[in-house]
Amino acid sequence: MLMKRIAIDMDEVIADAGLKHLKLFNRDFNENITVQDLMGTHLKVLRPHLETEILNYLKDPAFFRDLEVMQGSQQVIKELTEHYEVFITTAAMEFPTSFTAKYDWLKEHFGFLNEMNFVFCGDKSILNADFLIDDNVRHFKHFNGQGILFSAPHNSNETGYERVNNWQEVKRFFLS
Amino acid sequence: MLMKRIAIDMDEVIADAGLKHLKLFNRDFNENITVQDLMGTHLKVLRPHLETEILNYLKDPAFFRDLEVMQGSQQVIKELTEHYEVFITTAAMEFPTSFTAKYDWLKEHFGFLNEMNFVFCGDKSILNADFLIDDNVRHFKHFNGQGILFSAPHNSNETGYERVNNWQEVKRFFLS
Numbered sequence: 001m002l003m004k005r006i007a008i009d010m011d012e013v014i015a016d017a018g019l020k021h022l023k024l025f026n027r028d029f030n031e032n033i034t035v036q037d038l039m040g041t042h043l044k045v046l047r048p049h050l051e052t053e054i055l056n057y058l059k060d061p062a063f064f065r066d067l068e069v070m071q072g073s074q075q076v077i078k079e080l081t082e083h084y085e086v087f088i089t090t091a092a093m094e095f096p097t098s099f100t101a102k103y104d105w106l107k108e109h110f111g112f113l114n115e116m117n118f119v120f121c122g123d124k125s126i127l128n129a130d131f132l133i134d135d136n137v138r139h140f141k142h143f144n145g146q147g148i149l150f151s152a153p154h155n156s157n158e159t160g161y162e163r164v165n166n167w168q169e170v171k172r173f174f175l176s
Numbered sequence: 177m178l179m180k181r182i183a184i185d186m187d188e189v190i191a192d193a194g195l196k197h198l199k200l201f202n203r204d205f206n207e208n209i210t211v212q213d214l215m216g217t218h219l220k221v222l223r224p225h226l227e228t229e230i231l232n233y234l235k236d237p238a239f240f241r242d243l244e245v246m247q248g249s250q251q252v253i254k255e256l257t258e259h260y261e262v263f264i265t266t267a268a269m270e271f272p273t274s275f276t277a278k279y280d281w282l283k284e285h286f287g288f289l290n291e292m293n294f295v296f297c298g299d300k301s302i303l304n305a306d307f308l309i310d311d312n313v314r315h316f317k318h319f320n321g322q323g324i325l326f327s328a329p330h331n332s333n334e335t336g337y338e339r340v341n342n343w344q345e346v347k348r349f350f351l352s
Contacts, residue, residue: 007302087302093291099275115269116299122292126183126263128304128320144304 003085006174007119007129007145008077009136010090010102012152014110015067017058024057038153058095065101069109072167078112080174086113087129091139093122133170137161148173179261182350183295183305183321184253185312186266186278188328190286191243193234200233214329234271241277245285248343254288256350262289263305267315269298309346313337324349 011017018038025043026033029050037046044051057063080086088106092098099120106118124132125142132139133148137158140147148170149161164170187193194214201219202209209222220227233239256262264282268274275296282294300308301318308315309324313334316323324346325337340346 005302087299089302092296093279093294096276096279096291099279099296100272103269103272103275114298115272116297117302118269118298119302120268120275120296122290122294123263126181126265126293126295126304128302 003083004130005085005087005128005145006080006131006133007087007089007124007127009132009134009139009150010088010106011064011067012070012135013133013150014070014073014077014088015064015105016070017064017067018152018154020063020067021054021057025054029053035153040154040157042154059097061097061101063101064095064098065105067105070167072171074109076167076171077110079171081113083175085117087117087119087127088113089119089121089124089127089129089132091122091124091136092120131174133164179259180306181261181263181304181321182256182307182309183263183265183300183303185308185310185315185326186264186282187240187243188246188311189309189326190246190249190253190264191240191281192246193240193243194328194330196239196243197230197233201230205229211329216330216333218330235273237273237277239277240271240274241281243281246343248347250285252343252347253286255347257289260350261293263293263295263303264289265295265297265300265303265305265308267298267300267312268296307350309340 008014022033044054077086090102092102124139130145131148132143132145133150135150135152135155137149140161147161149155149158149163151163151165164173198209220230253262266278268278300315306321307324308319308321309326311326311328311331313325316337323337325331325334325339327339327341340349
């Protein structure tokens with residue numbers, strides 16, 4: 001039987017980019033913005049006059065190298081690979097300086113996956129998969145499979161998609 | 177009307193990696209292997225005792241940065257974008273040190289394409305496209321659209337796929 005295929009985003013899904021971004025911003029601009037403040041919005045929307053500085057963090061090649069792994073993602077993805085084809089699909093073209101850091105991070109934390117299943121892209125409508133687990137609903141619009149929205153502060157108001165709040169819920173969705 | 181989508185490989189299709197590889201090898205190992213000698217085979221098959229050295233050229237981050245553009249590819253791809261969605265899809269995961277060079281090369285020579293349409297992947301069955309122009313038939317096996325084989329010395333004996341010998345033939349196939 002042919003395995004179904006799951007494409008999985010990196011930032012905010014398996015790598016905690018949002019938390020590091022917020023910590024660095026608070027430290028450098030002497031602010032105390034909380035995760036709660038980011039519900040349904042983005043840092044650059046809350047502080048529009050600092051948009052360039054906020055984006056610059058993501059242009060630093062080192063930013064993506066030491067992100068925390070999202071809790072439970074390694075174990076659940078390992079289990080998913082027994083029943084599904086798993087691809088890691090990240091919109092790296094938005095930050096081309098991040099390629100090497102993202103690759104090295106994946107090899108370090110998800111070394112049990114074949115790197116032939118890593119995809120660095122921009123427009124995710126190019127993906128041929130049955131499911132896409134992502135925190136950005138814009139990637140679901142032209143995706144040919146089912147979008148599964150992974151909860152992140154910025155998407156808290158989104159409706160209309162299957163939502164998973166953490167990796168235990170991913171496991172329940174795909175493996176029960 | 178929805179545009180059909182063409183995915184286009186880089187090496188040997190829009191970037192002349194094979195010729196540079198052969199020239200460097202001949203120079204460094206004092207050989208005179210010709211393109212004719214490579215018909216239906218690979219350098220590493222002709223010189224198996226030098227396989228490591230032959231692959232090492234491709235691991236040099238600089239190798240991919242100054243490749244010659246395949247004749248006619250820029251003009252024809254520009255014309256294709258008027259009638260098709262065009263993605264550049266390269267198996268970069270085999271040589272992860274090549275990411276930045278490949279990206280910079282694309283921005284230099286194909287800057288008229290949106291970088292959101294660049295895809296660095298490994299297993300090309302992840303691509304959702306109507307056509308894939310590629311010199312490696314292995315990528316066609318599990319591809320969900322039509323494979324178009326772009327002639328390269330190593331694939332000269334392959335049959336069973338639509339074949340194009342150059343970019344004028346690509347133009348004829350898609351635009352006439």
